[in-house]
Amino acid sequence: MWLILIAIFVTMLLAGVWIAVVLGLTGIIVLYLGGGLSALQAGAIATWAAMYNYPLAALPMYIFLGEVFVASGLATRSYDAITPLFERAPGKLLVSNVVLDTMFGAVVGSSMATAACVGSIAYPELSKRGYNRTAVVGNLAGAGTLGSFVPPSLPLILYGAWVEVSVGACFAAALIPALITAGLFMIYLAVACRVRPDIAPAGKLIPLLNALKASKAVWPLLILMGSIMGAIYFGIATAVEAAGLGACIAVVMSFCFKTFSFGRLHQSLSAAVKTCGQLLLVISGAMIFSISLSSIGIPRQVVLAVEAMNLSPLVVVMSIYLLYLVLGCFFNFIGMMVMTIPFTFPLMMSVGVDPYWFGVVLVVLCEMGLLTPPVGLNLFILQGVTNNEVSLGEVARGAIPYFLLLGVTLMLITIFPQLCTWLPAYMR
Secondary structure: OHHHHHHHHHHHHHOOOOHHHHHHHHHHHHHHHHHHHHHHHHHHHHHHHHHOOHHHHHHHHHHHHHHHHHHOOHHHHHHHHHHHHHOOOOOHHHHHHHHHHHHHHHHHOOHHHHHHHHHHHHHHHHHHOOOOHHHHHHHHHHHHOHHHHOOOOHHHHHHHHHHOOOHHHHHHHHHHHHHHHHHHHHHHHHHHHHHOHHHOOOOOOOOHHHHHHHHHHHHHHHHHHHHHHHHHHOOOOOHHHHHHHHHHHHHHHHHHOOOOOHHHHHHHHHHHHHHHHHHHHHHHHHHHHHHHHHHOOHHHHHHHHHHHOOOOHHHHHHHHHHHHHHHOOOOOHHHHHHHHHHHHHHHHHHOOOOHHHHHHHHHHHHHHHOOOOOOOHHHHHHHHHOOOOOOHHHHHHHHHHHHHHHHHHHHHHHHOOHHHHHHHHOOO
16 A cells, blocks of 8 residues: 555655645555555545634735735835834844844745745845845745744644634744744844845935834734734734734725725735635645545554664654655645645654644755745745846855754754743643
């Protein structure tokens, strides 16, 4: 069965078949070979039950919220509000990109959406000001990873729904590591720009008072961030309800700033439906795959085999890290998660790790994968934003420091797991 599974899976991947089809079709074949038509029927029922999952309802709302935020012009307004203030900071507008990626991530929940949004706004402006192109695209690709790290995070919604833990607690677990990562990025930029001033040339400074006045225009973004995370953390709303609240607030804000139109609303809804359809198709294929593996006992066999080897928990954890770093070179974060969680989650639980800690670790490893060729999606997104003015190799070189700093975050939460488990403990 192992040989059949691997052969089918690898053949379809090498043929370029979409990951959702690969997972679903492999699962169907394994179910049929393992139990015939009755197993297929049981698998269909189990897949439907798994998809009929309340936390997954947060996905369309957060995606719609991000689409409204961009289409209404609130994203551009926030960028224009905050950049004058950071022009005088060490690292200049490269640091402002990190701050904006962090703030945008707290609204849109997706690294790829954050990288595309901030990149499309920031790259033309920084190029015009004479910033080093490799440093700019590396900065936008690397800082864009904060989009899925800062709560609310789409990968954490999927993780929480999949392993049946609180999505709100997953968000709380990621908050401190995400802020630490943003801080590491800003410290690196301050040092790098001091060592190489040509990376971020001095621009025209506006008076500090005027910069402070301009920064007031960022309040819509702050309200969205506060309403979502505040409602979740203080128990006012679940992660799903907070997503709906944030989407409603974003629409109301577009009315307030007179940027609302039914055309833009339709555009936002259409984009959200398209993205959700793609995600849910992958998830459904992954559910079939996971159920097929469980039906023939493969996850349990993997756990028993590792336990029989009598490895220390640290060796098991490091092996999982290595697995995800390798997979990150070839798969996006959704593909990595849905293919591996059936194996890695029970394995990590068997060595006694906290499920919320593992969720954060998984997100960090998946975000590192967004920066690794040949399938680092953030690299391709930033190359596209520049209209191919910058090569993929240049983007990858510029993103190396951010990849290494994500590794520092991974090391810190491995040594000090309390960074992930402290906040969720107050929500249980």
